[in-house]
Amino acid sequence: MIEVYKMSLNDLESIKEILVSDFDDFWDYSILKDELSSTNSYYLVAKSDNEILGFAGIKYVLNDADIMNIVVKKSKRKSGIGSLLLKNIIELCKKLNVSTLFLEVNEKNLPAISLYKKFGFEEVGFRKNYYKENNAIVMKKENL
Numbered sequence: 347m348i349e350v351y352k353m354s355l356n357d358l359e360s361i362k363e364i365l366v367s368d369f370d371d372f373w374d375y376s377i378l379k380d381e382l383s384s385t386n387s388y389y390l391v392a393k394s395d396n397e398i399l400g401f402a403g404i405k406y407v408l409n410d411a412d413i414m415n416i417v418v419k420k421s422k423r424k425s426g427i428g429s430l431l432l433k434n435i436i437e438l439c440k441k442l443n444v445s446t447l448f449l450e451v452n453e454k455n456l457p458a459i460s461l462y463k464k465f466g467f468e469e470v471g472f473r474k475n476y477y478k479e480n481n482a483i484v485m486k487k488e489n490l
Contacts, residue, residue: 347394348393348399348427348430349392349393349394350390350391350392350393350430350434351393352388352389352390352391353389353390353391353401354382354391355382357391357393357398358379358382361398362375368419369400369417369418372415372417372477373414373417381403381405384405386405386406386407387403387404387406387414388438388442389401389402389403389404390402390403390431390434390435390438392418392430392431399418399422399427400417400418400419400427400428401415401416401417401431402415402416402417402431402434403415404435404438404439404444404447406439406444409443409444409445409446410444410446410447410448411442411444411446411447412447412448412449413435413447413448413449416428416431416432416435416458418431424457428458428461429465432461432462432465433465435447436487439490440490444490445488445489445490446487446488447487447488447490448485448486449462449467449484449485449486450482450483450484450485451482451483451485452476452477452480452481452482453481453482454480459485462485465487466487467485467486468485468486468487469483469485470484470485471483471484472484
C-alpha cells in the first residue's frame with residue numbers, strides 16, 4: 347500500500363545518494379533541502395514499505411501556488427504514483443485556500459502533459475528554452 351504524507355528532511359536524507367540516479371537530475375539535494383526548509387514550500391512523499399517511490403512539492407503565496415516538481419522513481423513510473431501525488435497536491439492546495447495552481451512542464455514530456463490535462467490543467471503560456479534546450483508549457487488549474 348502506498349502512503350502519502352509530508353516530506354521530511356529525514357526522507358530527503360534517505361534518498362540523497364540515489365536522488366540523481368534513481369529519480370531525476372533536474373533538482374539536486376541542496377535545492378530540495380532549501381525547499382523543505384522554506385516556510386512557503388510544502389512537499390509530499392509517496393512511500394511503500396518504507397521505500398520512497400516519489401515526491402512532489404509546491405511553493406505558495408496567498409492564494410496562488412506553483413507545482414515545483416513531481417518526481418517518481420524511474421523504476422516505478424507508469425504505475426499511478428504521479429497521479430496519486432498530483433491528487434494529493436490538489437487536496438493540499440484546497441486546505442491552504444489556494445485558488446489557482448500553476449506549473450511549467452517540458453514540452454517534450456508528453457506523459458506529464460497528459461497527466462496534467464487529465465486533472466483539469468489548461469495550457470496558458472510558453473517559456474522558450476526554459477529547460478536548457480527545451481521549451482516549457484505553462485499550465486494552470488483554477489477554482490480548486
